[in-house]
Amino acid sequence: NAGVTQTPKFRVLKTGQSMTLLCAQDMNHEYMYWYRQDPGMGLRLIHYSVGEGTTAKGEVPDGYNVSRLKKQNFLLGLESAAPSQTSVYFCASSYGLNEQFFGPGTRLTVL
Amino acid sequence: AQSVTQLDSHVSVSEGTPVLLRCNYSSSYSPSLFWYVQHPNKGLQLLLKYTSAATLVKGINGFEAEFKKSETSFHLTKPSAHMSDAAEYFCVVRGRFSNYQLIWGAGTKLIIKP
Numbered sequence: 001n002a003g004v005t006q007t008p009k010f011r012v013l014k015t016g017q018s019m020t021l022l023c024a025q026d027m028n029h030e031y032m033y034w035y036r037q038d039p040g041m042g043l044r045l046i047h048y049s050v051g052e053g054t055t056a057k058g059e060v061p062d063g064y065n066v067s068r069l070k071k072q073n074f075l076l077g078l079e080s081a082a083p084s085q086t087s088v089y090f091c092a093s094s095y096g097l098n099e100q101f102f103g104p105g106t107r108l109t110v111l
Numbered sequence: 112a113q114s115v116t117q118l119d120s121h122v123s124v125s126e127g128t129p130v131l132l133r134c135n136y137s138s139s140y141s142p143s144l145f146w147y148v149q150h151p152n153k154g155l156q157l158l159l160k161y162t163s164a165a166t167l168v169k170g171i172n173g174f175e176a177e178f179k180k181s182e183t184s185f186h187l188t189k190p191s192a193h194m195s196d197a198a199e200y201f202c203v204v205r206g207r208f209s210n211y212q213l214i215w216g217a218g219t220k221l222i223i224k225p
């Protein structure tokens with residue numbers, strides 16, 4: 001099992017560009033999450049999904065959109081990137097409210 | 112609102128000596144608490160969790176944590192540090208009004224001196 005994988009691992013964008021981060025899990029988990037991690041701060045929840053076709057806002061959803069068209073995939077989109085979105089993004093999945101399993105992260109820089 | 116405070120941003124210990132990483136939480140109810148570890152350039156891994164059963168919780172790699180309601184603390188300990196323990200450690204509490212939300216502390220970087 002690969003667990004939780006994230007694509008890409010690194011990305012540099014210019015302000016105003018768009019991009020999509022892909023998260024995939026092979027554990028048949030219903031719940032999936034997107035977090036961002038900034039220096040000196042803990043992880044903050046951006047959006048989450050409790051099942052295929054459903055998404056909900058987390059703590060810091062502004063500037064991001066998500067989609068869960070397939071159970072195993074959870075996409076995070078930035079429509080118009082801003083320097084404030086420079087961060088490390090982590091995807092996670094869980095079986096119900098049990099332990100969350102995390103991907104290796106995507107390091108995004110917005111110039 | 113719940114919050115988590117990790118009292119030290121960095122902790123440095125010598126290999127073979129005890130480790131203490133301190134965490135305080137604020138909550139008006141008995142929360143679910145977790146410790147996660149992040150090794151350099153790696154994802155996050157659950158070390159242990161407290162969910163209102165035994166107050167002393169044992170985790171992986173010899174770590175344990177004690178839930179003390181009177182002190183609102185959930186400190187992480189290990190009797191003898193190993194070089195492989197060098198990592199960043201996060202104390203986490205589950206949100207009260209949203210079970211899906213984990214509220215994260217800012218992290219403590221553990222440095223192991225040879």
